[in-house]
Amino acid sequence: MKINDVILKTVVKGVVFIILTLGVYLFFSGHNAPGGGFIGGLVLGSGIVLLYLTYDIETIHRKMPFDFKKVAAFGVLLATGTAIGSLYFEAPFLTQTDGYFTLPILGEKHLSTVTIFEAGVALTVVGTLVTIILSISEDE
Amino acid sequence: MSNIIVLPLIIPIITAVILVFLREHIMLQRVISFLTMVFISIISFVLLEVVQTEGIIKIDFSGWLPPFGILFVADSFSLLLVLTASIVTAICLLYAFSTIGEHHEKMFFYPFVLFLIAGVNGSFLTGDIFNLFVCFEVMLLASYVLVALGGEKVQLRESLKYVVINVVASWMFLVALAYLYGTVKTLNMAHIAERVAEVGQDPMLTTVAILFLVVFSLKAGLLLFFWLPGSYSVPPTAVQALFAALLTKVGIYALFRTFTLMFPLNPEVTHTLIGIMAGVTLIAGCMGALSGRDIYTIATYNVIIGVGFILIGLAVGTEEAISGAIYYLIHDIIAKALLFLIVGMMVYLTGETVVKKMSGLIRNYPLFGWIYFLVMLALTGIPPFSGFVGKVLIGIGAIEGENFILLGIGFASSIIVLYSLLRIFLASFFGETIISLEDEKKIPKGALSSFVLLAIIIVFIGVGAESMSGYIDNATRTLMNPSIYIEAILKGGQ
Numbered sequence: 001m002k003i004n005d006v007i008l009k010t011v012v013k014g015v016v017f018i019i020l021t022l023g024v025y026l027f028f029s030g031h032n033a034p035g036g037g038f039i040g041g042l043v044l045g046s047g048i049v050l051l052y053l054t055y056d057i058e059t060i061h062r063k064m065p066f067d068f069k070k071v072a073a074f075g076v077l078l079a080t081g082t083a084i085g086s087l088y089f090e091a092p093f094l095t096q097t098d099g100y101f102t103l104p105i106l107g108e109k110h111l112s113t114v115t116i117f118e119a120g121v122a123l124t125v126v127g128t129l130v131t132i133i134l135s136i137s138e139d140e
Numbered sequence: 141m142s143n144i145i146v147l148p149l150i151i152p153i154i155t156a157v158i159l160v161f162l163r164e165h166i167m168l169q170r171v172i173s174f175l176t177m178v179f180i181s182i183i184s185f186v187l188l189e190v191v192q193t194e195g196i197i198k199i200d201f202s203g204w205l206p207p208f209g210i211l212f213v214a215d216s217f218s219l220l221l222v223l224t225a226s227i228v229t230a231i232c233l234l235y236a237f238s239t240i241g242e243h244h245e246k247m248f249f250y251p252f253v254l255f256l257i258a259g260v261n262g263s264f265l266t267g268d269i270f271n272l273f274v275c276f277e278v279m280l281l282a283s284y285v286l287v288a289l290g291g292e293k294v295q296l297r298e299s300l301k302y303v304v305i306n307v308v309a310s311w312m313f314l315v316a317l318a319y320l321y322g323t324v325k326t327l328n329m330a331h332i333a334e335r336v337a338e339v340g341q342d343p344m345l346t347t348v349a350i351l352f353l354v355v356f357s358l359k360a361g362l363l364l365f366f367w368l369p370g371s372y373s374v375p376p377t378a379v380q381a382l383f384a385a386l387l388t389k390v391g392i393y394a395l396f397r398t399f400t401l402m403f404p405l406n407p408e409v410t411h412t413l414i415g416i417m418a419g420v421t422l423i424a425g426c427m428g429a430l431s432g433r434d435i436y437t438i439a440t441y442n443v444i445i446g447v448g449f450i451l452i453g454l455a456v457g458t459e460e461a462i463s464g465a466i467y468y469l470i471h472d473i474i475a476k477a478l479l480f481l482i483v484g485m486m487v488y489l490t491g492e493t494v495v496k497k498m499s500g501l502i503r504n505y506p507l508f509g510w511i512y513f514l515v516m517l518a519l520t521g522i523p524p525f526s527g528f529v530g531k532v533l534i535g536i537g538a539i540e541g542e543n544f545i546l547l548g549i550g551f552a553s554s555i556i557v558l559y560s561l562l563r564i565f566l567a568s569f570f571g572e573t574i575i576s577l578e579d580e581k582k583i584p585k586g587a588l589s590s591f592v593l594l595a596i597i598i599v600f601i602g603v604g605a606e607s608m609s610g611y612i613d614n615a616t617r618t619l620m621n622p623s624i625y626i627e628a629i630l631k632g633g634q
Contacts, residue, residue, distance in 0.1 A: 069160065070160065070161060073157045073160035073161060076153070076157045077154065077157045077158070080150060080153055080154050080157070081154075083150065084146075084150055084154070086143075086202070087143045090143075091202075091203070092142075092143065092199055092200055092201060092202055092203045093143050093146040093150070093199055093201050093202070093212075094201040094202040095202040095203055096202060
C-alpha cells in the first residue's frame with residue numbers, strides 16, 4: 001500500500017533548495033569563518049538523503065546516477081592531490097597558497113588552494129554519508 | 141628533499157583511492173598494490189641511508205614550524221620499522237594474491253590493506269602525539285573492515301568485540317591527550333619531552349604517563365590482551381598475518397617513544413610497572429600457548445609472548461636491552477607474519493584446526509614443513525636465525541640491570557614457545573600422512589614464494605646481524621639520548 005505523502009513531497013521540493021544553498025554557503029564561508037568542507041558536506045549530504053527519503057531510491061538514482069562510493073573516493077583523491085601538489089613546487093607537504101584576483105562581474109576575489117582541498121573533504125563527506133544511509137536502507 | 145618522509149603515508153592512501161575506481165580489474169589491483177609496497181620499501185631504505193649520514197630529518201607540514209605545526213620525523217628507529225612493515229606487507233600481499241579469493245578482492249580488500257599500512261607508517265613517522273592518535277585511527281578503521289570483511293557469523297561476533305574494545309581504548313587515548321595538553325600545553329612530542337624535563341616528572345605527569353601506558357598496552361596486547369586471541373583468529377590468513385605482524389607492534393612502538401622520549405624521568409614507577417606487566421603477560425601468554433589445542437590459539441598466544449618479551453627490553457632500559465628490543469621487534473614482525481601464513485596454509489591444506497587431527501604434512505609438502513621448522517627455531521631464538529641476537533642482547537641488558545626475575549621469565553618463555561611449536565611440528569608434520577595423493581591440494585606458487593621470501597629474510601637477519609648493527613646502534617642512541625631527538629626537532633630550523 002502506498003501512503004499519501006503529497007505534503008512531504010511538496011515541502012521537500014522547496015526545502016531541499018534551501019538546504020543545498022545553505023550547504024554551498026557554509027562551504028564557501030569556511031576558511032575564515034565557521035563552516036568549511038566538512039560541515040558544508042554534511043549539510044549537502046543531508047539534503048540528498050532527504051531526497052532519497054521522500055522519493056524512492058530508483059527515482060533519485062535516475063536523476064543523479066552517481067556511485068557515491070566513487071564520489072567519496074574522488075573527494076579523497078582531490079584532497080590528497082592538493083596536498084602532494086605542493087611537493088611539485090618544492091614546498092613542504094600540504095602547503096597552501098592564496099591570492100587576490102580580479103574576476104569579470106564578480107570583482108576582486110580572494111582565491112586559495114585550500115578551497116580545492118575543502119572541496120575534496122566535502123565530496124568525501126557527501127559520498128560517505130549517502131553511502132552509509134543507502135547501505136542501511138537496503139533490505140534483503 | 142625532506143618531503144620524501146611523507147611518502148610512506150601518502151602514497152598508499154592515494155593508491156588505495158585509485159584502486160577503488162579499478163574495482164573490477166583484479167589483475168591491475170594486484171599489480172598496483174604490490175608495486176606500491178615495493179616502492180615504499182625502497183623509499184624507506186633510501187631514507188634510512190640518508191638518516192645514517194645526515195641525522196634525524198623532519199618535515200613540517202605546510203611550513204608551520206614546531207611546536208605549532210604537525211610534523212613527520214624520520215629517525216632510524218621509525219625507519220627500520222617502516223621498512224620492515226612495508227616489506228612484510230608486500231610479501232603478505234603476495235600470499236593474498238593466490239589465496240584470498242575473488243569475493244574479497246572485489247570488496248576493496250587491497251585498498252583497505254593499503255589504508256592499514258598508511259596508518260601504520262604514519263604512526264611510526266609522526267612527531268606529534270595528536271597526529272599519532274589520528275594515524276592510529278586510520279589503521280584501526282582499516283583493520284575493523286578487514287576483520288569483518290567476508291561477513292561470516294564468527295567474524296561479526298569477534299569484530300564487534302574488537303571494535304568496542306578499540307573504541308574504548310581510543311576514547312581513553314583522547315582523555316590522556318587532553319590531560320597531557322592541560323598539563324604541558326603542547327602536543328609536539330619533542331616539545332613535550334623538553335617541558336617534562338624542565339618541570340621534572342611530578343606525580344601529576346606520571347599519572348598521565350600511566351594513562352598512556354594503559355592505552356598503548358591495550359593496543360599492544362601488553363597484559364590487556366584479552367581481546368586479541370579471538371579477533372586475530374577469524375579473518376582470512378593474509379589479514380591475520382598482517383595483524384599479527386603489525387598492529388601490536390605499533391602499540392609497542394608507541395610505548396617505546398612515550399617512555400624513552402617523553403616520560404623517561406620516573407622509571408621507579410613507570411618502568412617497574414612495565415616490567416611487572418611484561419612478566420605477567422609472558423606468564424599468561426605461555427599458559428595460553430600451552431593450553432591451546434588448535435593451531436590458531438597457539439599462534440595467537442605466541443604473539444602475546446612476543447609482546448611481553450620485547451617490553452622486557454623497555455622495562456630494563458639499558459642500552460643493550462633497548463637495542464636487543466629493536467632487533468627482536470624487527471624479527472618478531474617478520475617471524476609472526478610467517479608463522480601465521482604457515483598456520484593458515486595448514487588449515488587450508490587439511491581443513492582442520494586442531495593439532496592432533498593433522499598428521500604427516502611434511503611427507504606431502506617437504507619444503508613447507510622445513511620452513512615451519514625454521515620459523516620455530518627463529519621464534520625460540522636459536523642461532524643462526526633472527527631471534528637469537530635480540531634475545532641475547534635483552535638477556536645481557538637484564539643481567540646488567542640486575543633484573544633477574546624478568547630474565548628468568550623471559551628465557552623460560554622461550555622454552556615454552558619451543559614446546560608449543562614443537563608440539564605442532566611433531567603432531568602435524570611428522571607421523572603418518574592423512575592426505576592421500578589424490579586429495580593432495582597444491583600449495584599455490586604465490587603462497588610458497590611468500591614463505592620462501594620471509595624465510596630468507598629470517599636467515600638474513602640472523603646471519604647478517606652485523607650488517608644491521610649500524611642502523612640499530614643509531615636507533616638505540618637516539619632512544620637512549622632523547623636530547624638528540626629534541627634538538628633535531630626544536631633547534632634544527634628549516
